Amino acid sequence: MPDVLIKKCLFPAAGYGTRFLPATKSIPKEMIPVVNNPLIQYGVEEAMAAGIDSMAIITSAGKEALKNYFELNEKFEQQLADGKQLDQIRHIIETCNFSFAIQEEMKGLGHAILTGAQLIGDDPFAVILPDDLCYAPEQGVLSQMVDLYMKHQCSIVAIEEVPQEETNRYGIIAGDEIEPGLIRITDMVEKPDPAQAPSNLAIIGRYILTPDIFDIIRDTPPGRNDEIQITDALLTQVKQSGGVLGYKFNGRRFDCGTPPGFLEASNFYFENQLY
């Protein structure tokens, strides 16, 4: 078995960021900084820490700032008396390969992932939703999942317990615990009402997907909110292969998709000098 099988990470970043209007009228939400680094940078660094060097970013029209951020800008650097603060981003740009695809219509997370099919090709790959910022001091969450993938060779979703009344904000899974913290999934539902939720185990924005998922998404009809949901496609994969795992990751996750979560993350990253 080769040492590292997961070499590519997909970042769905095409959404309009309506919860951060008016800022997101002209700034992509993923470019809003947690302290001084844009949100997406933390995701890219987490992917790098998992041994990934190919970043595929799904954007939409008007979000050119994302692409610009991952390009060298020598002219700008030359004008700075001290460019030290750019060392980190320069290192990222020099180490990784970035590719971009435009999602023309907002038809859901499954559709966003399918938009990246050509950038990914025929290998298993990771997905990071930049809104979910994960802090894991010993080993990054994606790196934990890559290790698990090496052992189990199937799709894996990161999960955490959420209050029952919040199940309608997440994909929710159910299944059998095959070892502590690892669940063989038997059911998954996108944003169920608390009364209908099969558990309170929520999917958070880290996935490892096997490439057969693309064909499954192509055949997946719109679901919750009339959007093509990755949760529905993964349930089909469960039925076809029986081998999708839910992993209770080690670490802390901040929901930066909402202003309170963003603020909590900013305070935590500032206080702990994690920027």
Ligand code: G1P
């Ligand atoms: C998406 C997924 C959902 C998952 C969540 C994690 O929802 O559809 O299954 O639980 O990300 O953040 P969104 O937050 O994009 O509505």
